[in-house]
Amino acid sequence: MSVASTEAILVIDVQNDFCPGGALAVAGGDEVVPEINRILRDFPVRVFTQDWHPLGHSSFASSHPGRVPFELVDMAYGPQVLWPDHCVQGSDGADFHEDLHVEPADVILRKGFRPEIDSYSAFYENDQITPTGLEGYLRSRGVRRVTLTGLATDFCVAWSALDAARLGFEVNLKLEACRAIDLDGSLDAALAEMEAAGVMLIA
Numbered sequence: 001m002s003v004a005s006t007e008a009i010l011v012i013d014v015q016n017d018f019c020p021g022g023a024l025a026v027a028g029g030d031e032v033v034p035e036i037n038r039i040l041r042d043f044p045v046r047v048f049t050q051d052w053h054p055l056g057h058s059s060f061a062s063s064h065p066g067r068v069p070f071e072l073v074d075m076a077y078g079p080q081v082l083w084p085d086h087c088v089q090g091s092d093g094a095d096f097h098e099d100l101h102v103e104p105a106d107v108i109l110r111k112g113f114r115p116e117i118d119s120y121s122a123f124y125e126n127d128q129i130t131p132t133g134l135e136g137y138l139r140s141r142g143v144r145r146v147t148l149t150g151l152a153t154d155f156c157v158a159w160s161a162l163d164a165a166r167l168g169f170e171v172n173l174k175l176e177a178c179r180a181i182d183l184d185g186s187l188d189a190a191l192a193e194m195e196a197a198g199v200m201l202i203a
């Protein structure tokens with residue numbers, strides 16, 4: 001794989017809770033690990049994200065009496081899917097998959113730590129206006145192009161890719177290094193939206 005000096009890899013949420021056996025397991029989630037490990041060092045800039053929720057986070061169905069996981073609710077900032085409790089700060093489920101090579105990471109960005117708002121994207125929280133700071137980090141490192149990998153293709157990876165495209169980065173999404181939740185056709189919808197936004201879907 002040929003990679004420019006201004007290119008970053010974004011490794012999104014490769015955490016135990018999104019892998020088989022985890023609280024919000026993505027089918028084949030662990031299969032992204034060898035692929036990410038294989039290409040990681042080809043990139044001069046390496047950013048990992050970690051979904052990092054406090055107990056009782058507002059994206060948890062358990063925080064909404066009478067609601068169950070995967071239902072949609074209206075939050076102050078718009079519609080929000082309710083999830084099983086996952087990636088609770090400091091829990092084993094929030095740890096990176098044990099085989100993921102984390103040492104080469106330049107920065108580990110935690111997101112979803114504000115109790116009242118979820119954050120799928122690595123760039124903005126789900127109100128789509130509260131920045132995480134990643135844009136500034138990448139720009140100050142001279143990054144022009146980002147390659148997205150990780151979990152889940154149709155949520156945190158897609159939202160990150162769409163924000164990156166909107167911010168003017170060139171965006172590749174490496175399909176082999178991603179796996180989806182696929183809730184009610186959410187994978188096809190996300191792929192179509194990303195293609196329309198100019199995200200390059202690569203093998």
Ligand code: VGL
Nearest residue numbers: 013051083151152155156
């Ligand atoms: C994610 C749902 C809730 C993800 C995170 O990493 O795609 N999905 N929190």
Ligand code: ZN
Nearest residue numbers: 051086087112
């Ligand atoms: Zn989450």
